[in-house]
Amino acid sequence: MPKQNQYLVLNNISKSFGNFHALRDINLSIAEGEFVCFLGPSGCGKTTLLRIIAGLESQNQGRISQAGKDISWLPPIKRDYGIVFQSYALFPNLTIADNVAYGLVNRGQSRASTKTRVEELLTLAGLPTSGNKFPGQLSGGQQQRIALARALATSPGLLLLDEPLSALDALERVRLRGEIRQLQQRLGVTTIMVTHDQEEALTMADRIVVMNQGEIEQIGTPQQVYLQPGSPFVASFVGKVNILRGISLGDGRFRIGDLNFHWESSVDHIPAGAPVKVYLRPEDFVARDAENRTHNNAMAEILKIEFLGAFSYLTVAFEGMQQQPVVTSMSLNLLKELRLKVGSKVLYGLLPERIRLYRDNEAEPLVMIKPALAEAA
Template identity: 60%
Template sequence: MTEYLRIDAIHKQFGATPVLKDVNLTIFKGEMVCFLGPSGCGKTTLLRIIAGLETQSAGTIAQAGKDISNLPPMLRDYGIVFQSYALFPNLTVADNVAYGLTNRKAGRAVIRQRVAELLTLVGLPDSGAKHPGQLSGGQQQRIALARALATSPGLLLLDEPLSALDARVRVRLRQEIRQLQQRLGVTTIMVTHDQEEALSMADRIVVMNHGVIEQIGTPSEIYREPATPFVADFVGKANMLPATVRDDGAIQVGDIGLQCVRGRNALTSGARVSLFLRPEDFVVRGVDAQAGNTLRGRIEKMEFLGAFCRVSVQVDGLAGTELLADLSYHDMTEFGLQQGSPLNLAVLGDRVRIFGEDQRRVQ
């Protein structure tokens, strides 16, 4: 893969408050990268530094081999789409899309052809004469995207572009944006706090927290192999259980001993660790099951979520700890499960992830 954007040792402070701390990242040509994290983690500040809308306190940025660290925004090669659309209400849709081309003094025929091409590309070929106020939120965001692409930028920046839309429009538009990005092959960075957006759209996800990068990886890596407890808890649902390593290599959780396949050779007896399990990682067993790695308990609460049912299970031997487990419709009917039912959950040793006292995953 060809390196396109390199971010080296970026720091940013607002007064005495550090916002970004030694951020290093390489983005490859044609890929879509999502900056994911909670509000205040620094993801939007990093995007604005890439765009030249904020100045870093230290560090450098190179785009296509050229140092752009100190270039003003108008001399950087990118298009940007904001959460608020930022369309000019007094201009027609066609004039909004043509805005960048007009500023570059492109010919009228070239502008007319490019606008028609982009409006077709975003699925609004007959909207050129309308004004933004005559369009829905999803349509306005498509126009903002067309405007950002008008000058054929090498880099597309998306700052929470879908957060102002309702859920159904958001799902449809994220699919359209991803398909468009893949068709054009434009290198894209999207900021979002929505983990579902990041998982469904990105080639790679950059998870940020308190101004640092916690993990960089594919959606599958971020979800299945979280590097830190923060990533495990922020992306998807997770059960985190304090535990201790026993002399025989088993993991003691409350009164229960569990055998875990992964990381056991890196563990020392007596070490304090945390176990991480996704709700879907449990397997339901019959109430008479005697196999090892079985948690026995009772269903306290049930939440019907359509494709599955999420249950809270009070587990015997865990001193009042409740675990979340996702059960299929077939599990619920086969075992006759309902609120108050006894429930045995098998813990598969290869699905357990273990974090050490330093908050890093034990390989």
């Protein structure tokens, strides 16, 4: 678990490139030992913010403190961090051992202590016998392990990861993200990772900073960001979601098509008659014992089944709101148990505590199925 004292504090960080505002008034505190992900689409400012923390870009205004020290305008060489880039950035003409030792040699560390530290890091990276090889002899995942070992060689207080997994194939990404997380927890190093992949953020982070158009939309644990999105953008960006249009009936009720539903939320009251957008994740619909789990029940016809192994996505049309079909999820076992196929009808329940409702202030299509970022990449 992360320690409680604040290790890195950002106050009122802003950055513009000409007339383009890349960052607007960013405030963030990161605890010692915490793993934080900056998550957002391309152009949201997450990489710019990471580069400002590293001193590779200068903010137009704002203050940064690390371990109680003001580093706002220090050059990169005087800041205490290690960094790993998407492109590995290993020296192709140096051996793996020399790549890992690079920062130690520049600091004038003795040859014996450098050799010991390199051996320790190669073992930590799972490549203890690769010291005499060159980067071109290693796979992409192995090269990124070496880049990580090099970043950790000087025992920095802060580790910065700039989309370190995006150049790898899907299987290697899953394997390496688990290894990075385990290593971070073992060493207790405060870590910031930039990613556009919501699955990486959900599986790796202690907290996620969701960014959009140069601003922070929400900060929270993976569970908070996924289950309690703080804005329509977060609700649609993190995870797979159905976005439907309806009308508020007031008092925790709304209507989609001819169907009325109840919902539970602590957000501001939405008056009766106001157009709303309804955000529903595929798992918010339940088909087992639906009539006993919620009063939000309706029959639906299965239009399409997308098999994904352990579970499937079912596109269904509810009686009374056929113009707005939705995507639901169902485990392989339940799909077989209920013997469902295209054309089958099933009673679904919609869990009221999982519904997210927002005022509809924009003209949009009736329904939009937003895929998870990992699937769209």
